[in-house]
Amino acid sequence: MAEIRVAVIGVGNVGATFVQGVDYYSSGKSTVGLWHQKVAGLKPANVKIVAAFDIDPAKVGRNLSEVASEITRKNEIKRSKVDISSGILSDNTDKTDKPATISASEFAKELRKSGAQVALNLISSGMDKTSLEYAKAALAARVAFVNATPAKIASNPAVARKFAQNKLVLAGDDLLSQFGGTAFHKGMIDFMVERGVHVKKSYQLDVGGSAETKNTMDERIRMMKRSMKTGSIGMEAPYKFESVAGTTEYTDFLGDSRNSYYWMSSEGFLGSNIVMDLTLRTSDGANAGNVLLDVVRATGKARGGKAAEVISAYGFKSPPKRYKIREAYSNFIEMFA
Ligand SMILES: NC(=O)c1ccc[n+]([C@@H]2O[C@H](COP(=O)([O-])OP(=O)(O)OC[C@H]3O[C@@H](n4cnc5c(N)ncnc54)[C@H](O)[C@@H]3O)[C@@H](O)[C@H]2O)c1
Numbered sequence: 503m504a505e506i507r508v509a510v511i512g513v514g515n516v517g518a519t520f521v522q523g524v525d526y527y528s529s530g531k532s533t534v535g536l537w538h539q540k541v542a543g544l545k546p547a548n549v550k551i552v553a554a555f556d557i558d559p560a561k562v563g564r565n566l567s568e569v570a571s572e573i574t575r576k577n578e579i580k581r582s583k584v585d586i587s588s589g590i591l592s593d594n595t596d597k598t599d600k601p602a603t604i605s606a607s608e609f610a611k612e613l614r615k616s617g618a619q620v621a622l623n624l625i626s627s628g629m630d631k632t633s634l635e636y637a638k639a640a641l642a643a644r645v646a647f648v649n650a651t652p653a654k655i656a657s658n659p660a661v662a663r664k665f666a667q668n669k670l671v672l673a674g675d676d677l678l679s680q681f682g683g684t685a686f687h688k689g690m691i692d693f694m695v696e697r698g699v700h701v702k703k704s705y706q707l708d709v710g711g712s713a714e715t716k717n718t719m720d721e722r723i724r725m726m727k728r729s730m731k732t733g734s735i736g737m738e739a740p741y742k743f744e745s746v747a748g749t750t751e752y753t754d755f756l757g758d759s760r761n762s763y764y765w766m767s768s769e770g771f772l773g774s775n776i777v778m779d780l781t782l783r784t785s786d787g788a789n790a791g792n793v794l795l796d797v798v799r800a801t802g803k804a805r806g807g808k809a810a811e812v813i814s815a816y817g818f819k820s821p822p823k824r825y826k827i828r829e830a831y832s833n834f835i836e837m838f839a
Pocket residue numbers: 511512513514515516517555556557558589590591592598623624625626627629632650651652676677678679682712713714786787789790
């Protein structure tokens with residue numbers, strides 16, 4: 503049976519929801535909420551998680567599904583054959599006490615031994631050196647790499663060239679959630695432009711309660727993410743308009759949910775005002791799950807070249823080559839669905 507073997511790097515909110523999603527949709531209990539049943543001819547049941555890595559000593563050495571159940575608070579996740587191994591750490595961090603680490607070459611050896619075809623990088627944002635080390639180690643192990651973090655990996659031309667030379671897909675950077683703040687914002691701008699409305703100003707303020715949102719409160723990370731989100735939104739109109747999009751606040755009691763507040767001001771026929779003011783409430787983990795499930799199936803099947811560009815534009819906010827949201831979607835569907 504065709505299968506795609508995946509290594510999960512970083513078992514946090516998104517990693518745990520991905521594990522839960524693979525288990526749930528593989529069981530065949532339901533397809534409700536699943537975006538694409540088949541991608542590259544593969545169903546969710548064809549995705550096998552064969553390895554997992556983290557540096558949190560409270561997670562390392564424990565069974566993957568046990569940790570994922572704890573994070574998602576869903577006890578029905580089927581017991582995995584995988585225990586979480588130690589990961590690489592090349593950045594300074596005060597977020598993890600006594601991190602459990604291994605060297606990049608040990609990681610590459612373990613990755614190769616696991617038989618993984620795709621390494622899925624889901625570590626905390628702000629760890630740019632570590633993400634680059636993971637990508638290089640995956641390359642050494644001849645494993646395709648998906649970078650969901652905002653670190654510039656797929657958009658690093660030297661790294662991308664090496665993956666392409668080895669006929670391996672390198673996809674990224676910074677996951678574009680299925681129906682999250684940025685995707686929805688892009689969709690609204692696209693719709694206004696299509697309906698002949700002139701977009702003048704637009705903002706999106708995100709408030710969330712996840713560990714990653716807390717992490718984003720670091721000014722350097724916040725500004726980096728703000729620039730990626732704003733850049734991704736700006737390209738939906740064929741002209742420049744004023745826009746701001748970013749995470750504004752961390753509120754612990756929101757947990758995995760995120761509130762995105764939008765305000766858009768546009769001009770219609772004879773200069774008439776069109777103003778939109780709305781709130782979107784979503785769940786971060788679930789919002790990442792569908793896109794990742796699609797991306798790993800496509801990445802596992804493809805062999806570099808144009809496919810890396812198509813996958814990156816479909817699933818990420820800062821791909822090496824940007825397309826408008828609809829074009830990125832139709833290119834992906836044409837190639838993989
Ligand atoms: N919808 C979304 O949630 C979304 C959207 C876009 C991008 N992302 C990106 O996905 C990534 C994961 O988000 P999350 O909410 O799961 O974060 P999280 O903080 O819940 O989980 C991160 C996990 O990575 C682990 N980790 C940290 N450093 C590591 C290392 N060096 N090696 C291995 N593991 C390490 C942490 O211990 C933790 O378990 C982030 O970079 C985030 O920016 C998420």
